[in-house]
Amino acid sequence: MKDLKELVRPNIWSLKPYSSARDEYKGFEASVFLDANESPFNNPNNRYPDPLQIDLKKMISPIKGVPADNIFLGNGSDEAIDIIYRIFCTPSVDNVVAIEPTYGMYKVCADVNDVEYRKVLLDDSFQFSADRLLEACDEKTKVIFLCSPNNPTGNDLDAKEIKKLIETFQGIVIVDEAYSDFSSSESLLKKLDNYPNLIVLQTFSKAWGSAAIRLGMAFASAEIISIFSKVKYPYNINRLTQKEAREILSRNSDVESWVKTIIEERSVLIDKFSKLDCCIKVYPTDANFFLAKVSNATKIYSYLVNNGIIVRNRNNITLCNDCLRVTIGSRQENDALIESLSKYK
Numbered sequence: 001m002k003d004l005k006e007l008v009r010p011n012i013w014s015l016k017p018y019s020s021a022r023d024e025y026k027g028f029e030a031s032v033f034l035d036a037n038e039s040p041f042n043n044p045n046n047r048y049p050d051p052l053q054i055d056l057k058k059m060i061s062p063i064k065g066v067p068a069d070n071i072f073l074g075n076g077s078d079e080a081i082d083i084i085y086r087i088f089c090t091p092s093v094d095n096v097v098a099i100e101p102t103y104g105m106y107k108v109c110a111d112v113n114d115v116e117y118r119k120v121l122l123d124d125s126f127q128f129s130a131d132r133l134l135e136a137c138d139e140k141t142k143v144i145f146l147c148s149p150n151n152p153t154g155n156d157l158d159a160k161e162i163k164k165l166i167e168t169f170q171g172i173v174i175v176d177e178a179y180s181d182f183s184s185s186e187s188l189l190k191k192l193d194n195y196p197n198l199i200v201l202q203t204f205s206k207a208w209g210s211a212a213i214r215l216g217m218a219f220a221s222a223e224i225i226s227i228f229s230k231v232k233y234p235y236n237i238n239r240l241t242q243k244e245a246r247e248i249l250s251r252n253s254d255v256e257s258w259v260k261t262i263i264e265e266r267s268v269l270i271d272k273f274s275k276l277d278c279c280i281k282v283y284p285t286d287a288n289f290f291l292a293k294v295s296n297a298t299k300i301y302s303y304l305v306n307n308g309i310i311v312r313n314r315n316n317i318t319l320c321n322d323c324l325r326v327t328i329g330s331r332q333e334n335d336a337l338i339e340s341l342s343k344y345k
């Protein structure tokens with residue numbers, strides 16, 4: 001890996017972060033708070049939340065096996081994705097490389113930040129080659145985006161190729177593990193110490209059943225995480241989100257049983273979906289959704305909408321011609337989908 005200083009934008013490297021009122025008295029017990037121009041009324045929402053989310057990170061740390069200093073919390077992992085651009089990529093100078101197709105926000109954030117986004121097509125099995133991604137890089141490539149299991153294809157990326165890429169690329173490699181709880185492959189969190197150029201993204205929006213609270217996680221070296229903390233808005237995770245997150249973290253075993261149920265339902269639904277007349281192929285999946293090639297994705301999508309059932313039409317996405325992306329729902333929701341599609345002509 002290049003020196004972090006060479007990879008980080010010069011203005012960010014030298015950035016003096018905003019110091020919030022609550023940062024300054026750390027270490028002292030206090031009961032009178034006249035420092036932050038808050039209201040004395042409407043407790044507890046009158047007070048700014050903990051800018052570094054210390055209690056929450058203390059709960060996440062043992063569950064993920066990662067020290068609190070290696071954790072950034074964002075307003076969804078989408079905030080982490082945007083911050084990655086703002087830390088590493090100088091607009092209209094630097095570029096990033098990503099697999100294609102993949103999660104759409106990597107490109108949207110590149111466009112918002114005026115950063116060139118280079119796509120490298122996956123092969124017919126939706127796998128990538130480290131060499132081909134590296135060929136797309138030049139000296140201005142700061143970041144490579146991988147997503148495993150990948151959205152919208154559903155499959156895990158080849159672990160050997162991921163390892164080769166992280167070990168060879170001199171810049172930052174992002175591995176988005178939003179769906180890794182549904183996969184039997186090992187998370188890369190255990191390898192964080194070996195790879196100073198690795199950032200792993202995870203989220204509370206999928207397995208943890210908490211998309212509404214908007215909470216995402218980035219795991220990386222303490223040095224990278226300290227730069228995330230400089231760039232983020234001071235109070236990016238609101239009090240209600242921190243409270244709800246602590247609550248769901250204390251129900252870790254419920255989450256494990258939800259994941260088990262979703263994985264069981266995934267086999268049942270794929271089995272039934274594959275037998276439908278309109279289904280051409282269901283692609284292998286390691287996520288809480290599957291991609292299926294159907295006779296006519298746009299027609300079937302509209303038919304389902306008319307029946308009050310929403311799936312994702314991925315017809316216009318590269319390599320996903322006539323494909324629908326279907327989330328694994330409850331048994332009742334999955335049955336409604338199959339019942340509706342079995343009447344489709």
Ligand code: PMP
Nearest residue numbers: 076077078103151178203205216
């Ligand atoms: N990464 C991937 C691969 C996703 O599919 C999604 C959401 N669909 C996200 C990140 C965003 O997650 P969050 O809700 O934490 O912003």
